[in-house]
Amino acid sequence: MTGQLTRDERSAELDRRVTTAVDADGTDCLDPGSLPSADDRWYGRLLALSYDAVAPTPDRTVTLTAGTAIELLREYWLVREQLIDTDDAAASRRELTTRLLASDYRYTSAYSTLGDLQTERLTECFEVFSAVSESLIETLGTPSPDHSDPDEVRFAERTAGALGRGAASIGAILADADERQRDRLETLGSGVATARAVRAAIDGDGATAATDGTDTRALRRYANRRLQAAQRALEELSESATTASLKGLLDDAPASEA
Numbered sequence: 001m002t003g004q005l006t007r008d009e010r011s012a013e014l015d016r017r018v019t020t021a022v023d024a025d026g027t028d029c030l031d032p033g034s035l036p037s038a039d040d041r042w043y044g045r046l047l048a049l050s051y052d053a054v055a056p057t058p059d060r061t062v063t064l065t066a067g068t069a070i071e072l073l074r075e076y077w078l079v080r081e082q083l084i085d086t087d088d089a090a091a092s093r094r095e096l097t098t099r100l101l102a103s104d105y106r107y108t109s110a111y112s113t114l115g116d117l118q119t120e121r122l123t124e125c126f127e128v129f130s131a132v133s134e135s136l137i138e139t140l141g142t143p144s145p146d147h148s149d150p151d152e153v154r155f156a157e158r159t160a161g162a163l164g165r166g167a168a169s170i171g172a173i174l175a176d177a178d179e180r181q182r183d184r185l186e187t188l189g190s191g192v193a194t195a196r197a198v199r200a201a202i203d204g205d206g207a208t209a210a211t212d213g214t215d216t217r218a219l220r221r222y223a224n225r226r227l228q229a230a231q232r233a234l235e236e237l238s239e240s241a242t243t244a245s246l247k248g249l250l251d252d253a254p255a256s257e258a
Contacts, residue, residue: 007040021068043071043164050170055174062119070170076136114126131162132165140159153194160197164193165190165193168190169189172185192227202216202220227253
């Protein structure tokens, strides 16, 4: 299966595949409505657009499979992050167990889906995927962020940033990108993903939302710096790749007034 998909078509297909993978559990272990927004499967789109920027011809099969894996890993992160702010006293043991099982199922499904890739570079993809999952596990296993500026940034870098870097890196690997292209794509992916996460914390979206005591101006400046780095990487990448579609990813996290 070849040919490029529109943004809506790709998002819908990724959503369908993720839902199918989760439904295979057969236990209805988590209400999908309780998950934060998937933002049109942004990480799966990042992977696919990274691939399309470098590959001589588009390939829906490989990018949809890899994109589904990265989105399942993202859902693992989202479910685990929700647990950070869960009030153990108010939540039942059944509810906590359900969420833990739901996250674990998404985690194993992510690796299983990645293993379905038909590529000679599967080992490299697994290495990147493992590095991302290790970053998520280590970060989510530490005490909840105290919302100080450095802590908020560190959390965003090691969760959203790591996932963005990994998605772009896997897309580059599958497209047989050279070292310079891959580095630029990783900088783009991690920069925009981190900026989006920091902005979400400022706006009060998610379990690690910033509190009134946080210096939101400092966080906005940091997000803008990460976007600027992503923009520079995109400009450098344009010398050897097709970057028109990737520019839309920057529009997903516009710079804000510091």
